[in-house]
Amino acid sequence: MQIVREQDVVLFRNRVREYSTKIGMSLVNQTKLITAASELVRNMLKYANGGQVVIEIISKSAQNGVRLTFTDQGPGIADIQQAMQDGFSTGKSLGLGLPGAKRLVNEFDIQSKPGEGTRVTVIHWKHGR
Amino acid sequence: MNTTAQLLHSKKKTILESWMSNQLSDQGLRDDLISNEELHKQSDELLNGLARAMATGNTDNIYAAEYEPITEILSDISITRARQGFSPRETGMYVLSLKKAIADALEQELAGQHEQLYKEVMMVNRLLDSLSVVTFETFIKGREEVILRQSDEISEISTPVIKVWEGILALPIIGTLDSARTQVVMESLLQEIVNTGSNIAILDISGVPAVDSLVAQHLIKTVSATRLMGAECIISGIRAEIAQTIVHLGIDLSNIKTKASLASALQLAFSMNRIEVKSHSKSTTFGFKR
Numbered sequence: 001m002q003i004v005r006e007q008d009v010v011l012f013r014n015r016v017r018e019y020s021t022k023i024g025m026s027l028v029n030q031t032k033l034i035t036a037a038s039e040l041v042r043n044m045l046k047y048a049n050g051g052q053v054v055i056e057i058i059s060k061s062a063q064n065g066v067r068l069t070f071t072d073q074g075p076g077i078a079d080i081q082q083a084m085q086d087g088f089s090t091g092k093s094l095g096l097g098l099p100g101a102k103r104l105v106n107e108f109d110i111q112s113k114p115g116e117g118t119r120v121t122v123i124h125w126k127h128g129r
Numbered sequence: 130m131n132t133t134a135q136l137l138h139s140k141k142k143t144i145l146e147s148w149m150s151n152q153l154s155d156q157g158l159r160d161d162l163i164s165n166e167e168l169h170k171q172s173d174e175l176l177n178g179l180a181r182a183m184a185t186g187n188t189d190n191i192y193a194a195e196y197e198p199i200t201e202i203l204s205d206i207s208i209t210r211a212r213q214g215f216s217p218r219e220t221g222m223y224v225l226s227l228k229k230a231i232a233d234a235l236e237q238e239l240a241g242q243h244e245q246l247y248k249e250v251m252m253v254n255r256l257l258d259s260l261s262v263v264t265f266e267t268f269i270k271g272r273e274e275v276i277l278r279q280s281d282e283i284s285e286i287s288t289p290v291i292k293v294w295e296g297i298l299a300l301p302i303i304g305t306l307d308s309a310r311t312q313v314v315m316e317s318l319l320q321e322i323v324n325t326g327s328n329i330a331i332l333d334i335s336g337v338p339a340v341d342s343l344v345a346q347h348l349i350k351t352v353s354a355t356r357l358m359g360a361e362c363i364i365s366g367i368r369a370e371i372a373q374t375i376v377h378l379g380i381d382l383s384n385i386k387t388k389a390s391l392a393s394a395l396q397l398a399f400s401m402n403r404i405e406v407k408s409h410s411k412s413t414t415f416g417f418k419r
């Protein structure tokens with residue numbers, strides 16, 4: 001799915017909700033995943049002018065989960081450690097998107113190269129652990 | 130040149146007629162939504178385009194330039210049908226019913242030449258299958274545009290500020306709280322505080338589907354602006370799952386008065402304004418004194 005404008009945020013969140021409902025995720029876990037997704041997709045729009053998201057259902061030791069991959073071709077992040085700190089923002093916002101998303105999901109991975117773009121992958125399991 | 134391309138040229142009239150009758154005989158087609166005449170015209174154009182494209186020898190790559198007029202017509206039809214409320218089946222049947230019309234014509238033309246017939250039919254099948262994928266893709270895009278437009282319209286319906294009691298305003302927020310919406314909400318709230326001379330505003334977010342850091346920032350901003358006007362703000366309707374998420378995100382709402390329900394926020398507002406609400410022993414009338 002392509003993300004190019006603010007309205008895509010709502011469409012995308014609804015799609016994440018569909019997938020997590022499909023695997024029977026509880027409301028709390030759904031809300032955590034959707035909120036993390038919302039943060040990451042907003043970052044993509046705000047700092048990289050959009051990008052691509054992929055939603056997949058995956059399984060590990062008999063448990064299903066949802067994996068979201070956010071890829072953009074934006075400016076990238078020079079210092080990931082700094083960007084992952086609570087309160088760090090170059091966009092006059094709360095600076096809680098990346099660190100908060102990491103706390104909300106079970107698995108979180110971020111790769112970025114300045115000048116090339118950023119890729120964030122998150123996984124949240126059905127039972128949230 | 131392949132037989133199909135030739136047939137599309139020489140037997141166009143027959144193919145068009147049987148295609149039209151295939152479409153019209155389909156139980157699912159709603160003749161109330163599109164006129165026969167229009168359908169006839171579009172179908173005729175599509176057959177012309179298809180004959181031209183197939184005559185080039187390209188019978189499988191629908192992304193090549195020669196297929197552009199065809200995918201354009203198909204996209205146009207699908208988008209129009211999506212907007213007019215056709216079902217995916219009705220939209221998809223448009224291309225799929227052409228298969229049978231062409232296959233019938235081929236069968237007549239190539240009677241006895243089984244191998245040739247098989248090859249041609251398979252080719253037509255593959256080609257029309259790819260074209261029908263285009264139909265579905267554009268159909269879905271058309272539907273999503275409808276949804277986007279509706280959500281724009283919904284967010285435009287301005288959020289009502291309700292005076293629930295002397296000095297107390299309530300503002301139920303329903304839907305996504307984006308930047309544009311926050312501006313509208315904040316302005317009408319501040320205006321109403323001035324108009325009514327209220328000193329307490331309750332922001333109810335039970336209808337907000339997700340509270341991420343941007344929404345939280347907007348809420349905090351609204352609360353600060355309210356305070357600058359000399360009024361206090363209570364946020365109500367924070368559901369359990371949202372409360373947990375806010376904590377994990379790391380958002381600090383500790384200097385903001387929050388309540389789980391609108392009712393408990395109202396109770397807090399009453400006590401802040403020293404309003405006492407009590408029910409009389411038998412009757413259920415309410416009285417208040419200051």
Ligand SMILES: Nc1ncnc2c1ncn2[C@@H]1O[C@H](COP(=O)(O)OP(=O)(O)O)[C@@H](O)[C@H]1O
Pocket residue numbers: 039043044047048072074075076077083084088089090091092093094095096097098099118342
């Ligand atoms: N996709 C991205 N591309 C480039 N920079 C990004 C991206 N996502 C985040 N950043 C950088 O990381 C910082 C921290 O992001 P985040 O934690 O979401 O806080 P905020 O969005 O409030 O600034 C941002 O201010 C920005 O500089």
Ligand SMILES: [Mg+2]
Pocket residue numbers: 039042043093096097098
């Ligand atoms: Mg952010």
